[in-house]
Amino acid sequence: MPEPFEPRTYGDAIADVYDEWNADGPDGVAEAAADFLARCAGERGTALELGIGTGRIAIPLAARGIAVTGVDASPRMVERLRAKPGGAGLPVIVGDLADVPVSGSFDLVYIVASTLYCLTEQQTQVRALSLAAARLRPGGRLVVEAFVPDPSRFDRGQRVEARTADTDAVRLDVARHDPVTQTVFSQQIAITADGIRLYPVHLRYIWPAELDLMARLAGLDLVHRSGGWRGEPYTAASSGHVTVYQRPAP
Numbered sequence: 161m162p163e164p165f166e167p168r169t170y171g172d173a174i175a176d177v178y179d180e181w182n183a184d185g186p187d188g189v190a191e192a193a194a195d196f197l198a199r200c201a202g203e204r205g206t207a208l209e210l211g212i213g214t215g216r217i218a219i220p221l222a223a224r225g226i227a228v229t230g231v232d233a234s235p236r237m238v239e240r241l242r243a244k245p246g247g248a249g250l251p252v253i254v255g256d257l258a259d260v261p262v263s264g265s266f267d268l269v270y271i272v273a274s275t276l277y278c279l280t281e282q283q284t285q286v287r288a289l290s291l292a293a294a295r296l297r298p299g300g301r302l303v304v305e306a307f308v309p310d311p312s313r314f315d316r317g318q319r320v321e322a323r324t325a326d327t328d329a330v331r332l333d334v335a336r337h338d339p340v341t342q343t344v345f346s347q348q349i350a351i352t353a354d355g356i357r358l359y360p361v362h363l364r365y366i367w368p369a370e371l372d373l374m375a376r377l378a379g380l381d382l383v384h385r386s387g388g389w390r391g392e393p394y395t396a397a398s399s400g401h402v403t404v405y406q407r408p409a410p
């Protein structure tokens with residue numbers, strides 16, 4: 161019997177290499193994201209990150225004066241966050257983002273790096289967005305960043321990709337796609353002199369128009385969609401999107 165894929169499975173497996181594999185490049189995308197989110201939260205605003213991980217975005221956002229609270233299912237990711245400068249003081253609830261296990265209200269709730277797709281059923285995604293919307297003050301904003309689905313990546317429901325190939329290591333991505341449920345199960349496979357390590361990912365992607373409908377069901381209005389954190393236009397060629405929704409003010 162294969163091991164069950166739990167909410168903590170992805171994070172616990174990848175925690176040791178997450179920051180190395182997702183290091184901010186010279187284009188400073190994490191800093192751009194923090195600038196964008198700080199503007200959404202407003203001066204000295206409050207923010208809730210669902211799937212805070214190692215604090216890649218939350219720590220630079222907190223450094224801009226925003227009071228950030230996080231939720232994450234993976235104790236190992238949270239350990240990594242705690243070990244970083246500026247990470248120890250951030251309140252983090254270890255739990256399932258499907259339940260949004262937080263009280264209080266926030267100026268901003270955000271979920272980035274396609275983390276909403278970690279909920280692998282449509283009804284769970286709808287419920288999580290409704291619970292997230294309920295944590296917004298009237299007029300508060302929900303920001304979702306995610307990749308734009310591209311089923312053409314798959315050939316007869318599968319894809320194998322060489323992510324890196326060096327003299328002493330390779331990293332492969334082996335994926336299976338089910339277009340009916342919009343789910344992808346993949347393994348990133350790292351092969352080094354120390355052996356083979358598996359990093360499983362299970363996701364359900366959401367079409368942007370589907371996301372807008374989910375947000376509408378949650379009582380949110382679409383404010384703006386761009387193709388990136390620096391306000392790049394969202395076009396048919398965009399591989400990702402940053403979308404801002406708002407809880408209507410009374």
Ligand SMILES: C[S@@+](CC[C@H](N)C(=O)[O-])C[C@H]1O[C@@H](n2cnc3c(N)ncnc32)[C@H](O)[C@@H]1O
Nearest residue numbers: 167171211212213216232233234256257273278
């Ligand atoms: C792609 S990482 C993104 C981390 C961080 N937001 C960032 O931008 O670097 C996804 C994060 O969501 C967490 N996660 C996945 N499924 C979850 C769930 N059901 N409930 C809570 N956290 C979850 C993982 O542990 C991981 O830390």
